[in-house]
Structures are given as structure tokens and as C-alpha cells.
Amino acid sequence: MGIKRGNPREGADNVQTGAELARQAELDREMPEQLVARARTEGLNLVGENGLLKGLVKLVLEGALExxxxxxxxxxxxxxxGAGSGNSRNGTSKKTVLTDVGPVDLEVPRDRAGSFEPQIVPKHTRRVEGFDEAIVSLYAKGLTTGEIQAHLAEIYGMEVSRDLISRATDKVAIELDAWRQRPLDRVYAVVMxxxxVIKIRDGAVANRPVYIAVGISLEGERDVLGMWVGSGGEGAKxxxxxxxELKNRGIQDVLIACCDGLKGLPESIQNIWPLADVQLCVVHMVxxxxxxxSTKDWSVLxxxxRQVYTAVNADAAEARxxxxxxxxxxxxxxxIATWHRSWEHxxxxxxxxxxxRKVVYTTNMIESLNSRFRQATRRRGHFPTEEAALKVLYLVIRDRRPNQPNVTGQTRNWKTAINTLAGFYGDRVTDNQ
Structure with a gap:
């Protein structure tokens, strides 16, 4: 059997092509460094009216359009x-688009038949992909539309209307609505x-509670199940x-529900999920x-x-x-009366x-989430509407895990915990895993 030998010239071409690709990759890596070096040497800005990045974006977009x-x-x-093809180039038209580095003036190529429909910068589009995301990111950090407008003007030299900013963030409302209606698991091991409390304008600015439900699935994932704006006087109804609403979205059973004794809540939980054990948050109780x-007695009390709620069992806790x-x-x-009223739960x-016990004795699992909520809401002072408040809170949740916007993390040592729960709750766990 003979050995098939390759063409030596083909090998040389392949080596040459590989070298060219390597050189191109090197040039791609060097470009950002060269831009920064040139900006420093010539006293130029990377962004702004005559910034280098705007020129680069213009070249890239026009090259893509061509x-x-x-x-x-x-x-x-x-x-x-192209001769005699029936269609040909027909000059360009001017168009200004908003980008992440500021407004960029483009020369958009045209064809004589008028059938060219560009995809990179579609007709009638005044901002390129990524610009809306930049606005939403600033909104998620708690900036008002006015502050976003000022920020874009200062950093990028953009004069953007508040209406455009509002339209960009309005897309979040559609996403939020879908998120609040998404299907949920059939069984949750724990719901907290x-x-x-945030400030919302409703005629006058007032403190309003936003209730957050977080569930731990049978796989140990912590999911934000829902959010509702209350009036502060919520009852059983x-x-x-x-x-x-949570049940209609799929939750048919909850093993343990942990809450802070809000009026009517424990009774409502057991009406919706009769088999659920309702545990009051011990930290809230204390x-x-x-x-x-008196504050002088707080540390001793x-x-x-603590000796009561860390007792080995219920009898020992009652004795203590x-x-x-x-x-x-x-x-x-x-x-004392507060503890007597709550003792059952x-x-x-x-x-x-x-x-x-570590998983269910307190709702502090939500505290890290609440901390991020406070960071995003503190600088705004107050929200004009309930929807505006929920949009920002949703973005805080979403931006933590963009691919899993409702999931906030995995519960530690969950394998041990779920096996213990299976021992207590039997087929309510094993039949749904």
C-alpha cells in the first residue's frame, strides 16, 4: 500500500494562514492598548464628541453595513x-444612532431598488443594541430618569430625552410581568x-411594605417566588x-413556611397548604x-x-x-404575652x-437580598408608583443571575437536610424529587 503524500505547497499555505491568524489575534489584543496609549500621548479622550472609540464604532458599523x-x-x-444585475449601490444617507459611547454619525449605504434592509442598524432605529441595556443597568442601580439623563450627557455627551429613557425601562415592565406569572415547582421544602419598607408616592409619599416570598426547592435552590406591594394593614384576606396566586402558579404543597407572624399570615398559609408546618421567624420574635x-436589659434578655430557642426539644424550651x-x-x-401568643408556631x-433548624428558624436568608434592595432604593428617595418600585427590585434580582433571574443561590449542605426532611415528611418529598 502506498503512502499518500500531501502537496508541499499546501502545507506552506496552511502554515502561512495559521501565522496570519495568529498575527490577527495579536493585533486584536493590541488594539485596545494602542487606543489608550494614543489617547494619553495626544491628549485625546476615548469617549466624548471626538473620542477615539466613537470613531472606531463608526468604522465598525459602517463596515458591517457595507x-x-x-x-x-x-x-x-x-x-x-454587478454590471447588469438589476440593482446596484446608490450612494449613502446620513443617520445618527445612539451607542454606548455616545451619538455616532453614520453613512448608511443604499441600493437603487430600495430593497436593502440592514440588520445591524435597522431602518428607523435610532439606537443600537446595548444602549437600552446600559440605561436599564443604571436604572437598576437606583438612578432616576433625570439622573440617567444627566449621566449620559456628562459621560458620553448624549442629549437623551426622559421619554426615551422611560421607553427603555418600560421593556422591563413586560419582562417583570412575565416573571411574576411564570410556573413554579409543585412542592417546596421551605417558603419564607x-x-x-420603601417610600412610594400614592398622593403623598408614604412608607410601603414590599413582601418577598423566597422558596427552597427540593433540589436546594433558593428561588424568589413573588413580590407584592402592601398597604401596611394586610390581613387574612x-x-x-x-x-x-402562588398556588395557581403551581405550588401544591409546602413542607415548612417561615414568616414573622404578620397578621393573618400563619392562618392563611394553612388554609392554602393545609399540611404545611408554619414556623415563626425566631429572630423577628426576639x-x-x-x-x-428597657434597652438597658436587652443584652441580658x-x-x-437564646437558651429557650436553642433548647434540645420543645419540652426543654418550655421549661426554660x-x-x-x-x-x-x-x-x-x-x-411574655408575645411569646405565649406565638408559642404554637x-x-x-x-x-x-x-x-x-439552621434553614428554617429565621428568614434571614432573605436579608442579603434585602440588603441589595436597600442599596438600589436608598438613593432614589421615593418611587412615583408601585410598578416603578417593583421594576427596580426585579432588576436587582435579575442582574445577580441573568441566566436564572429568580434563583438566588444554592442552600448549603442540602443533601443532608433533604434526607432529614424525607425522614419527617416521607413521600411528600420522595414522590416529588
Whole structure:
């Protein structure tokens, strides 16, 4: 059998092509460094009216438009193949588009038949892809439309109307609506409900609670399930409406629901999911009860209450609380009454081993999310509408994990926890994994 030998010239061409590609890649890497070096040497700006980046964007966009037209016509500029083809180039038209580096003046090529439909910069488009995203990113950081307008004018030299900014952020409302209606899992191991207070104008500016429901799926993923703006006086009827919304979106069972004892909420949870164990957030309970005590006693009271909620079981907790009541009951009867009213839903987590208690005894899992919410809302002062507030909060959630906008993370040591839960809840866990 003979050996087939390649053409030596073909090998040389391949080597040459590889070298050219390597050189091109090197040039691509060097271009940003060269732009910065030139800007420093010549005292030029990278952005702004005469910035180098604007010139580069202009070259790239016009080059892309020219390539699109060549593909549309079927021949390159100057190619004789175009003679008698029935369509040809017909000069250019001027167009200004808004980009991430400022307004760029383009020469858009035309064809005589008027059939050219560019895709890079479509007809009637006044801003290129990425510009709206830049506006939304600033909006998500808590900037008002006026501040975004001033920022674009200062940094990029753009004069952008507030109406254009509003239209860009209006797209978020459509996305938010779809997100709030998306299907949910059939069973959640844990659902936690907490609230953050923000200022919203409703005639007058007032503090309004925004309730956030976060679920831990049977796979251990923490999902933001929903958000609702309240009036501050929510009762069982309102909670039933919101929880029924979650059920209609797919949640048929919840193993453990953790909340802070909001009026009507524990009862509503058990009406919607009768098998759910309702656990009151211990941290909220301690904070709420300490309001009835003198601040000078807070550290001692908190230390002694810790012995109650870290007891080995419900009986031990009850015995320790009896001692606490004997010591402090005469001085702070309202504090003691707070624990008595909540005792039924407080002791739920004490029947679980430590790996489950860590997950369900507090809603602090939502605190890191609330912290990012506060950063985004603090600088705005107040929101003009409920929808405006929800849009910013949604963007905070979305921008943390763009590919999974509702997922906020994985619960630690979940394999151990879910196996323990399976021991307590049986086929409610095993049949839905």
C-alpha cells in the first residue's frame, strides 16, 4: 500500500494562514492598548464628541453595513459581476444612532431598488443594541430618569430625552410581568416570607411594605417566588389572595413556611397548604418582644431567650421559658404575652435536628437580598408608583443571575437536610424529587 503524500505547497499555505491568524489575534489584543496609549500621548479622550472609540464604532458599523449590502446585492463594491444585475449601490444617507459611547454619525449605504434592509442598524432605529441595556443597568442601580439623563450627557455627551429613557425601562415592565406569572415547582421544602419598607408616592409619599416570598426547592435552590406591594394593614384576606396566586402558579404543597407572624399570615398559609408546618421567624420574635423592654436589659434578655430557642426539644424550651417568665414576667408582661401568643408556631422547628433548624428558624436568608434592595432604593428617595418600585427590585434580582433571574443561590449542605426532611415528611418529598 502506498503512502499518500500531501502537496508541499499546501502545507506552506496552511502554515502561512495559521501565522496570519495568529498575527490577527495579536493585533486584536493590541488594539485596545494602542487606543489608550494614543489617547494619553495626544491628549485625546476615548469617549466624548471626538473620542477615539466613537470613531472606531463608526468604522465598525459602517463596515458591517457595507458588508450587509454586498451580501444583499451578491457582489462586492467595484466587482464587474454587478454590471447588469438589476440593482446596484446608490450612494449613502446620513443617520445618527445612539451607542454606548455616545451619538455616532453614520453613512448608511443604499441600493437603487430600495430593497436593502440592514440588520445591524435597522431602518428607523435610532439606537443600537446595548444602549437600552446600559440605561436599564443604571436604572437598576437606583438612578432616576433625570439622573440617567444627566449621566449620559456628562459621560458620553448624549442629549437623551426622559421619554426615551422611560421607553427603555418600560421593556422591563413586560419582562417583570412575565416573571411574576411564570410556573413554579409543585412542592417546596421551605417558603419564607419577609418584607422591606420603601417610600412610594400614592398622593403623598408614604412608607410601603414590599413582601418577598423566597422558596427552597427540593433540589436546594433558593428561588424568589413573588413580590407584592402592601398597604401596611394586610390581613387574612389579602394574604389568601397572594398565596392563592402562588398556588395557581403551581405550588401544591409546602413542607415548612417561615414568616414573622404578620397578621393573618400563619392562618392563611394553612388554609392554602393545609399540611404545611408554619414556623415563626425566631429572630423577628426576639426583636418584636424586646420592644416591650428597657434597652438597658436587652443584652441580658436576648442572652436568656437564646437558651429557650436553642433548647434540645420543645419540652426543654418550655421549661426554660417558665424560668424566664418567673424572672421577668412581673417587669415585662407584654414581652411574655408575645411569646405565649406565638408559642404554637415557635416550637415547630425544635423537633428537627440542627441541620434543619439552621434553614428554617429565621428568614434571614432573605436579608442579603434585602440588603441589595436597600442599596438600589436608598438613593432614589421615593418611587412615583408601585410598578416603578417593583421594576427596580426585579432588576436587582435579575442582574445577580441573568441566566436564572429568580434563583438566588444554592442552600448549603442540602443533601443532608433533604434526607432529614424525607425522614419527617416521607413521600411528600420522595414522590416529588
Amino acid at each position: 458588508a450587509e449590502l454586498s451580501e444583499h446585492l451578491g457582489y462586492e463594491r467595484g466587482d464587474r459581476a 416570607i419577609d418584607a422591606i 389579602t394574604w389568601m389572595t397572594w398565596l392563592a 426583636r418584636a418582644s424586646l420592644r416591650f423592654a 436576648a442572652k436568656e431567650l 421559658f417558665a424560668e424566664f417568665e418567673a424572672e421577668w414576667g412581673d417587669r415585662y408582661p407584654a414581652l 415557635f416550637v415547630v422547628f425544635l423537633r428537627f435536628p440542627p441541620e434543619i
